[in-house]
Amino acid sequence: MTDPLPSGSTIGILGGGQLGRMLAMAAARLGYRTHIFEPGAAPAADVAHDWTQAPYDDAEALARFAAACDVITYEFENIPAPALDILSADTPLFPSRRALEVSQDRLTEKTFLKDIGLRVAPFAAVSAADDLPGALAETGVPAILKTRRFGYDGKGQARVMAEAEAEAALASLQGAPAIAEGFIDFSMEISVIAARAQDGSVSAFDPGQNVHSDGILATTTVPAPIPASLRTDAVLLASRILTELNYVGVMGVELFVTPTGLVVNEIAPRVHNSGHWTQAGCAVDQFEQHIRAVTGWPLGNGERHANVVMENLIGDDVDRAPALAAEPGVQVHLYGKAETRPGRKMGHVNRVTGPAD
Amino acid sequence: MTDPLPSGSTIGILGGGQLGRMLAMAAARLGYRTHIFEPGAAPAADVAHDWTQAPYDDAEALARFAAACDVITYEFENIPAPALDILSADTPLFPSRRALEVSQDRLTEKTFLKDIGLRVAPFAAVSAADDLPGALAETGVPAILKTRRFGYDGKGQARVMAEAEAEAALASLQGAPAIAEGFIDFSMEISVIAARAQDGSVSAFDPGQNVHSDGILATTTVPAPIPASLRTDAVLLASRILTELNYVGVMGVELFVTPTGLVVNEIAPRVHNSGHWTQAGCAVDQFEQHIRAVTGWPLGNGERHANVVMENLIGDDVDRAPALAAEPGVQVHLYGKAETRPGRKMGHVNRVTGPAD
Numbered sequence: 001m002t003d004p005l006p007s008g009s010t011i012g013i014l015g016g017g018q019l020g021r022m023l024a025m026a027a028a029r030l031g032y033r034t035h036i037f038e039p040g041a042a043p044a045a046d047v048a049h050d051w052t053q054a055p056y057d058d059a060e061a062l063a064r065f066a067a068a069c070d071v072i073t074y075e076f077e078n079i080p081a082p083a084l085d086i087l088s089a090d091t092p093l094f095p096s097r098r099a100l101e102v103s104q105d106r107l108t109e110k111t112f113l114k115d116i117g118l119r120v121a122p123f124a125a126v127s128a129a130d131d132l133p134g135a136l137a138e139t140g141v142p143a144i145l146k147t148r149r150f151g152y153d154g155k156g157q158a159r160v161m162a163e164a165e166a167e168a169a170l171a172s173l174q175g176a177p178a179i180a181e182g183f184i185d186f187s188m189e190i191s192v193i194a195a196r197a198q199d200g201s202v203s204a205f206d207p208g209q210n211v212h213s214d215g216i217l218a219t220t221t222v223p224a225p226i227p228a229s230l231r232t233d234a235v236l237l238a239s240r241i242l243t244e245l246n247y248v249g250v251m252g253v254e255l256f257v258t259p260t261g262l263v264v265n266e267i268a269p270r271v272h273n274s275g276h277w278t279q280a281g282c283a284v285d286q287f288e289q290h291i292r293a294v295t296g297w298p299l300g301n302g303e304r305h306a307n308v309v310m311e312n313l314i315g316d317d318v319d320r321a322p323a324l325a326a327e328p329g330v331q332v333h334l335y336g337k338a339e340t341r342p343g344r345k346m347g348h349v350n351r352v353t354g355p356a357d
Numbered sequence: 358m359t360d361p362l363p364s365g366s367t368i369g370i371l372g373g374g375q376l377g378r379m380l381a382m383a384a385a386r387l388g389y390r391t392h393i394f395e396p397g398a399a400p401a402a403d404v405a406h407d408w409t410q411a412p413y414d415d416a417e418a419l420a421r422f423a424a425a426c427d428v429i430t431y432e433f434e435n436i437p438a439p440a441l442d443i444l445s446a447d448t449p450l451f452p453s454r455r456a457l458e459v460s461q462d463r464l465t466e467k468t469f470l471k472d473i474g475l476r477v478a479p480f481a482a483v484s485a486a487d488d489l490p491g492a493l494a495e496t497g498v499p500a501i502l503k504t505r506r507f508g509y510d511g512k513g514q515a516r517v518m519a520e521a522e523a524e525a526a527l528a529s530l531q532g533a534p535a536i537a538e539g540f541i542d543f544s545m546e547i548s549v550i551a552a553r554a555q556d557g558s559v560s561a562f563d564p565g566q567n568v569h570s571d572g573i574l575a576t577t578t579v580p581a582p583i584p585a586s587l588r589t590d591a592v593l594l595a596s597r598i599l600t601e602l603n604y605v606g607v608m609g610v611e612l613f614v615t616p617t618g619l620v621v622n623e624i625a626p627r628v629h630n631s632g633h634w635t636q637a638g639c640a641v642d643q644f645e646q647h648i649r650a651v652t653g654w655p656l657g658n659g660e661r662h663a664n665v666v667m668e669n670l671i672g673d674d675v676d677r678a679p680a681l682a683a684e685p686g687v688q689v690h691l692y693g694k695a696e697t698r699p700g701r702k703m704g705h706v707n708r709v710t711g712p713a714d
Contacts, residue, residue, distance in 0.1 A: 004679055007691050025382050028404045031691030031704065047385045047404045283637050283688040283709040298683035305663045305686070305712050322361055326655035329662070331640040334364055334388030347388065352640040355662050355712030 002199075005070055005295040007031030012069030012091070016042025016051065018335040018345060019075035019271050022279075024048045026287035030297065037065050043336040044075075062086040073249065073294045077103050077269050078150055094294040095249040099269040102245065106148045107179050109267060116244050118237060119263045121256075122182035132166045132180075139182035145169050147176040157215070184263050186256035190224045193275035194238035195250045195289045195299050202242055203289070203299040204235040205282065208310075210254070210274050216343065220274045220310040222281060223357055226257060233262050241267060250275070250290035273345070277310040280331050280350035307353045318346035329353065359556075362427055362652040364388030369426030369448070373399025373408070375692040375702060376432035376628050379636075381405045383644035387654065394422050400693040401432075419443040430606065430651045434460050434626050435507055451651040452606040456626040459602065462505045463536050466624060473601050475594060476620045478613075479539035489523045489537075496539035502526050504533040514572070541620050543613035547581045550632035551595035552607045552646045552656050559599055560646070560656040561592040562639065565667075567611070567631050573700065577631045577667040579638060580714055583614060590619055598624060607632070607647035630702070634667040637688050637707035664710045675703035686710065 005011075011027045013020045016038030024034040024047045033049035036042050045051035050068065054061030056079065063086055066072065072093045077100055084097055102112045110123045124135035126145060136143055141163050147156035156176070158169035170178065189212070194204035209224035210217055224231075238253045241264075252272025254265040275286035284292070284300025292299055313321060318340060325332045329352035340346055362368075368384045370377045373395030381391040381404045390406040393399050402408035407425065411418030413436065420443055423429065429450045434457055436444075441454055459469045467480045481492035483502060493500055498520050504513035513533070515526035527535065546569070551561035566581035567574055581588075595610045609629025611622040632643035641649070641657025649656055670678060675697060682689050686709035694703055 007675075008693060008695060021385070025385065025404065028378070028382065028693065029690050031693045033403055033693070046390055046406050047382065049403050280640050283686045283707065288688070292682065297679060297689075300682070300687070301685045303686055303709075305709050318364075322654055325649065325657070328658045329640045329660055330657070331645070332654075333386050336365060336385065336388045336390070338365060350640065352660075352662050 002296060004292075004297040005032070008033065009070040009295070010035050010049065010068060011291065011295065012037060012065060012072040012087075013044065013048070013075060014038075014072065014079055014087075015075035016040070016044040017075060018043060018337075020044035021047055021335060022287045022333075023073070023075060023271065023290060026285070026291045029288060030291055030295065032291070032295065035065065035069055037062070041338065046336055056080050056083040059086055066091045071294055073290070075270055095247050095251070095269045096245070099245050099247050099251075103267055103269045104149055106146055106266070110179065112244075113241070113264050113267075116240060118240070119261065121184050121263060121265075124180050126170065126178045126180050129167050129170060132170065135180040136160070136163060136166060139180045142183050143180045144183070145173060145178050145180055147173050147178050149176070155215075184256045184258060186258045186263065188224070188226075188257045189254060189265065190226065190234060190257060191220070191252055191254045191272065191274040192234045192238040193250060193252055193272055193278065193286050194235070194242055195286075195293050195302075196242040196247045197293050197299045198248050198296050200243070201299060202239045203302045204238055205275065205278055205286065205302045206304045207231055207234045207255075208274055208277055214343070216314060216345075217273050217312055218314075219312070220277050222277050222304060222308050230257065230262065237262060237264070249293045250286050273312065273348075274310075276333070276348050277308040277350055279333070280352050281306040281308040281356070305356050307355070307357055309351045309353060311349050311351065312345055313347040313349065315340060315342040315344055315346065321347060321349070324349050327351070359653060361649075361654040362389070365390065366427040366652070367392050367406070367425060368648065368652065369394060369422060369429035369444075370401065370405070370432060371395075371429065371436055371444070372432035373397070373401040374432060375400060375694075377401035378404055378692060379644045379690075380430070380432060380628065380647060383642070383648045386645060387648055387652065389648070389652065392422065392426055394419070398695065403693055413437050413440040416443055423448045428651055430647070432627055452604050452608070452626045453602070456602050456604050456608075460624055460626045463503055463623070464505050467536070469601075470598070470621050470624070473597060475597070476618065478541050478620060478622075481537050483527065483535045483537050486524050486527060489527065492537040493517070493520060493523060496537045499540050500537045501540070502530060502535050502537055504530050504535050506533070512572075541613045541615060543615045543620065545581070545583075545614045546611060546622065547583065547591060547614055548577070548609055548611045548629065548631040549591045549595040550607060550609055550629055550635065550643050551592070551599055552643075552650050553599040553604045554650050554656045555605050555653050557600070558656060559596045560659045561595055562632065562635055562643065562659045563661045564588055564591045564612075565631055565634055570671075571700070573671060573702075574630050574669055575671075576669070577634050579634050579661060579665050587614065587619065594619060594621070606650045607643050630669065630705075631667075633690070633705050634665040634707055636690070637709050638663045638665040638713070662713050664712070664714055666708045666710060668706050668708065669702055670704040670706065672697060672699040672701055672703065678704060678706070681706050684708070
């Protein structure tokens with residue numbers, strides 16, 4: 001085993017939201033300092049040693065930031081390529097650019113997943129209205145149109161319930177390059193949070209069941225109510241993706257459970273909302289796991305010692321936090337955001353429902 | 358239930374060591390900012406929003422610090438009284454001065470514990486050599502001389518194995534006011550980490566077994582191998598102390614297990630090294646519990662969902678951290694201290710040994 005990055009080193013984190021904040025705290029637990037790069041408000045900066053507040057096209061700020069960091073990682077995947085050029089010139093960046101490139105574009109991502117033999121929903125590129133008939137022939141109807149880039153929490157999506165609606169749906173995406181995806185007949189969505197270390201070792205957490213509300217994750221429950229064989233499939237499949245990408249860090253893999261097996265919905269090259277339960281259920285949570293990976297520590301083995309339900313606090317839900325905190329086994333995480341807005345993730349709670357089944 | 362201190366408020370923490378650091382992270386998890394007051398090096402400042410680096414006799418710095426905080430708490434009990442006068446003039450301070458006064462002085466502490474009906478080792482004040490014969494008559498020989506104030510991790514102590522050694526032992530304390538304590542015939546040391554909220558509710562964690570090495574805590578193991586009746590006694594006794602002091606916050610209570618029941622060794626009006634296991638074994642750890650108490654949140658119920666062994670990393674032990682991290686169920690906490698020194702607490706690991714018994 002090679003030595004990890006020395007204690008006291010600085011980890012640069014691109015993005016200053018709640019994921020960056022929880023990464024910064026995990027880094028501190030391993031004795032590291034953190035430096036946040038974030039153009040806007042940065043709740044993560046409250047727990048970081050430094051904060052560079054600058055836009056992603058400020059080449060000088062990017063270069064100064066990179067020079068101050070021993071390693072750079074990120075909490076979101078939509079980092080512009082020219083910024084990545086500057087950031088990764090002299091400082092290691094994990095996960096690698098390849099992982100970012102694959103996941104920044106839904107078409108690239110689906111193509112990659114299909115090429116390595118995994119099942120995905122039928123899909124086709126849609127650059128313009130002319131492409132619609134061919135694309136819908138591929139996917140079937142109903143289908144869903146999604147922008148290829150910059151979508152999250154259900155944004156940049158439009159449903160096509162009948163072929164006649166297709167042009168209007170595409171127009172609602174305002175000319176952004178898109179893909180059409182066929183509907184999948186699934187019984188539930190699960191996700192696997194998996195990690196790969198610099199030495200190539202892989203470790204996955206137990207799959208959780210996700211429930212969404214208005215396109216935003218509402219709850220994740222572990223264990224997911226699926227047979228052991230599917231758990232194994234999910235973990236193997238996630239490992240396959242990490243290994244194919246020569247990935248270093250934590251990845252979130254969303255999967256549909258269908259009568260004929262697992263279908264990959266999407267991957268996120270970062271810690272993931274559906275992995276927050278690990279804070280209450282595992283000795284090493286997803287944030288520490290990610291920091292371990294990018295700094296060269298051995299990975300935790302992912303073992304789960306408690307059953308947990310994670311619930312997001314969206315918008316005014318945050319007002320329920322004190323009442324929730326009074327319930328047995330409830331761990332509260334608030335993100336320190338200055339303003340409560342509808343649809344905004346303000347915090348989450350992890351409810352320990354018992355020792356691990 | 359009254360509302361807790363609003364998210365975004367600032368918690369002042371006196372002391373910038375590892376306890377302050379872990380308190381600051383717990384405060385951040387509840388959406389608070391922290392401001393550290395620490396004259397020396399401050400690992401806690403790495404995860405805090407602000408740091409006042411000034412001595413405890415800098416009245417102006419203390420007043421500015423207090424004015425910037427919505428509530429003040431501390432990680433250590435030896436805060437000078439004149440500083441407390443300034444700090445608590447206009448800002449709430451938890452735990453209260455009464456708790457500090459009681460625990461700053463071993464004589465006051467033992468007298469308090471005895472007066473509320475708890476068992477302590479026989480003790481007597483020793484101001485000068487003349488007091489030794491009477492004091493040792495009270496305590497018996499062997500005995501141990503301890504400075505009344507500023508002792509920790511076995512510092513400021515001298516054993517008296519025979520009466521003839523007493524004057525030399527006292528001289529080794531360099532004229533500091535002291536107490537003599539009789540030896541207790543105990544089978545093990547345990548401790549209870551208990552909390553009391555502003556509304557008077559009390560919650561305790563499961564007692565852990567402590568093992569010391571060279572006067573410094575080496576490991577804490579939960580569950581402690583004691584009968585259920587003793588666990589109940591320990592928790593009731595801790596509750597008694599908190600309630601008598603009208604205490605708000607987390608307290609560590611060290612107890613000796615003897616053939617005739619529990620004897621109180623000492624109390625610490627703060628989060629305690631022997632409570633670090635709660636980070637891996639409970640939904641709400643001792644740090645969050647303390648922050649909940651001082652900010653008016655409801656307390657966690659203290660339930661333990663895993664068996665845990667906490668091991669301190671003292672001095673060069675920290676070099677073992679990467680190897681320990683590779684073992685199953687091991688959670689690493691490093692304190693970000695710049696320099697490794699013999700006897701210095703550099704970090705700890707929590708090893709989850711299974712779901713709760």
